[in-house]
Amino acid sequence: MSATSVLSATEFQARLERYLYERSEEWRAVRVGDKEVSEQAEIVRRYADLFSREQLDALQEAEQDSSGDERELLYRLRKTCESGLISSQLAEREDELENRLLAERVTFQGEAMPLRNAQAKLAVLPSYADREELGLIQAEASAKFNDERLDLLRATEDLAAEYSGIADAVERNEEEKDISLRELSRALKAASDESTERYRAARERWFTKLLGEDREELPSSYHTAYMRRLSPLEATYTKERATAICLQTLEALGFDMPAQPNIKLDLDDRPQKSPRACVIASDPPKIVHLITRAQGGLHDYQAFLHEAGHALHYAGCDPELPYVFRRISRDHALTEIYSYIIEAITREPAWHEQYFGLSAEQAQENAEATTFLEALLYRRYEAKLRFELDFWSRFTVDGGDAEVYERCLTEATGIRYRRDNYLSDMDAGFYSADYLRAWIRSAQLRSRLLDQVGDDWWRNPATGELLTELFREGTKPSSEEIAGRLEFEPLDTKPLLREIGA
Ligand SMILES: [Zn+2]
Numbered sequence: 001m002s003a004t005s006v007l008s009a010t011e012f013q014a015r016l017e018r019y020l021y022e023r024s025e026e027w028r029a030v031r032v033g034d035k036e037v038s039e040q041a042e043i044v045r046r047y048a049d050l051f052s053r054e055q056l057d058a059l060q061e062a063e064q065d066s067s068g069d070e071r072e073l074l075y076r077l078r079k080t081c082e083s084g085l086i087s088s089q090l091a092e093r094e095d096e097l098e099n100r101l102l103a104e105r106v107t108f109q110g111e112a113m114p115l116r117n118a119q120a121k122l123a124v125l126p127s128y129a130d131r132e133e134l135g136l137i138q139a140e141a142s143a144k145f146n147d148e149r150l151d152l153l154r155a156t157e158d159l160a161a162e163y164s165g166i167a168d169a170v171e172r173n174e175e176e177k178d179i180s181l182r183e184l185s186r187a188l189k190a191a192s193d194e195s196t197e198r199y200r201a202a203r204e205r206w207f208t209k210l211l212g213e214d215r216e217e218l219p220s221s222y223h224t225a226y227m228r229r230l231s232p233l234e235a236t237y238t239k240e241r242a243t244a245i246c247l248q249t250l251e252a253l254g255f256d257m258p259a260q261p262n263i264k265l266d267l268d269d270r271p272q273k274s275p276r277a278c279v280i281a282s283d284p285p286k287i288v289h290l291i292t293r294a295q296g297g298l299h300d301y302q303a304f305l306h307e308a309g310h311a312l313h314y315a316g317c318d319p320e321l322p323y324v325f326r327r328i329s330r331d332h333a334l335t336e337i338y339s340y341i342i343e344a345i346t347r348e349p350a351w352h353e354q355y356f357g358l359s360a361e362q363a364q365e366n367a368e369a370t371t372f373l374e375a376l377l378y379r380r381y382e383a384k385l386r387f388e389l390d391f392w393s394r395f396t397v398d399g400g401d402a403e404v405y406e407r408c409l410t411e412a413t414g415i416r417y418r419r420d421n422y423l424s425d426m427d428a429g430f431y432s433a434d435y436l437r438a439w440i441r442s443a444q445l446r447s448r449l450l451d452q453v454g455d456d457w458w459r460n461p462a463t464g465e466l467l468t469e470l471f472r473e474g475t476k477p478s479s480e481e482i483a484g485r486l487e488f489e490p491l492d493t494k495p496l497l498r499e500i501g502a
Contacts, residue, residue, distance in 0.1 A: 236356050
């Protein structure tokens with residue numbers, strides 16, 4: 001690459017905006033089934049000039065000469081360039097592993113099926129014994145790819161160390177998130193410990209309710225997806241009413257989503273559409289896609305409301321903000337606060353009573369189920385973060401210890417995790433820490449809403465007004481800055497403890 005192709009920061013930002021728009025729209029088209037073949041590689045090739053060592057150095061230089069918001073903006077451009085540079089070198093290997101995983105077949109009770117379908121099927125198989133059998137088959141097939149996963153992690157890690165100039169993985173992620181991961185982990189572990197007794201009691205009750213009297217004392221992780229769907233409650237939370245009820249729930253907060261032309265709703269049930277709900281912020285606040293496909297069960301409602309939180313956040317940002325502060329953040333911790341707070345409505349007993357014609361008693365019971373699952377997920381992620389800190393601290397020495405994964409997750413949840421699942425269960429860039437920060441923050445936010453708006457915060461337009469103010473700031477603030485606005489210490493987990501039933 002010649003020096004003449006280096007763009008100024010302003011040019012880089014404008015071209016990045018086009019690039020991300022095209023990639024987002026391409027992703028959307030494939031996701032909803034408008035296109036059968038993904039042509040991301042072609043877009044990446046056309047914009048190859050964005051991601052070079054020279055470009056990265058030029059952005060770094062500009063950053064060093066700046067201060068305040070401008071410096072933050074340039075930092076995010078540099079980090080975007082850095083990750084683009086890494087993925088441009090590893091994209092082929094990543095695709096290769098992905099395609100091999102897609103091509104992998106397993107046989108269950110005489111029927112051959114793709115590994116991915118086997119994993120999806122685990123959530124809906126009604127028989128305990130069948131889930132055990134299929135769980136084992138898919139886990140063993142997946143573990144065969146661990147050497148490749150590890151090689152790819154090593155390659156990514158080497159490049160990240162080289163381009164960022166920070167060799168230590170934990171330190172590099174702390175620098176980017178601008179927090180101490182170990183301090184975060186300590187605060188989260190303390191909250192988890194404090195709620196253990198309560199969790200154990202709830203677990204005994206709900207495991208038996210969801211898995212049956214004959215369940216093992218320590219059920220395997222093969223049953224987690226099935227439990228998360230709350231299948232025994234499926235008849236109440238029908239697929240047909242999901243969209244209407246979720247839209248009414250948002251309307252009560254003052255958000256009339258169908259009337260917001262910048263939120264493009266795609267809620268149809270089409271066979272070629274991926275069932276996972278998602279938001280694609282192609283050009284916030286002007287073009288934000290909200291895509292869902294109801295399958296039946298309470299999980300549909302939770303997924304819709306979760307994604308609606310993301311959509312309202314991106315669609316609600318101030319259009320006058322620079323592009324970077326409308327679309328790019330240091331991590332995911334901020335936007336997850338808003339998806340978590342909207343999803344939290346499904347833990348309100350009165351919501352179940354109002355929309356599903358349940359008795360107060362039944363509504364209480366169903367809301368308790370969602371609170372129990374929330375506690376389970378929280379404990380799982382808290383343990384994942386402890387494992388990941390251990391893993392990355394020793395990665396260059398011994399490549400990590402899978403036994404720590406098994407021990408931490410099994411102890412925290414009361415679900416048996418296989419050690420050889422340790423790599424497929426790990427997201428890049430300490431994503432677990434982002435979710436966990438959102439857990440703390442959305443609980444703080446709910447606590448403020450209870451104080452300022454009242455018990456009916458979840459159906460009061462005053463909540464919508466308060467959120468609208470926060471959405472206007474786009475992706476600019478950090479999760480910890482939001483703690484300041486709410487007048488909480490960033491690591492204050494007292495509201496979270498109340499949330500997960502301690
Ligand atoms: Zn989310």
